[in-house]
Amino acid sequence: MSVDPNIEDEYTKVASVEDIPRGRGIAVDLNGIEVAVFNVNGEFHALSNRCPHQGAPLYKAGEEKINAEHTWTKSRGGVNEEEITVSCPWHLWELDIESGEHEVSGKCIGTFDVEVAEDDVFVRI
Ligand code: FES
Secondary structure (H helix, E strand, O other): OOOOHHHHHHOEEEEEHHHOOOOOEEEEEEOOEEEEEEEEOOEEEEEEOEOOOOOOEHHHOOOEOOOHHHOOOOEOOEEEOOOOEEEOOOOOOEEEOOOOEEOOOOEEOOEEEEEEEOOEEEEEO
8 A cells, every 4th residue: 555645745754653752752854844743642743842931842852861860850741641631841731732723821822734555654734
């Protein structure tokens, strides 16, 4: 079975499914737009990689901090698979991964359509 030609025309392959473990994200550059792609409960979501607060790279959410033993959290933010949110790695603003919204501030970042075909993840910008 081959990938739907419409997907190949309109979307860009960004990774294989196995490249993005559950609860983690990657960053890709699509025509100069930095996009974070997260795996939440086995579903893939794409949004701007830059936090609307001060521009932190969201894809780092969940990474272990250097010198984590000296800080009050071991990781830089993280993905909440129940709430479908990502906490920013810098100051922990919690963003809705599906809408890109930060409810408290009312700020919002862009989201992008995602398709999965033949174990590859595609994003449309
Ligand atoms: S830069 Fe994301 S919460 Fe501050």
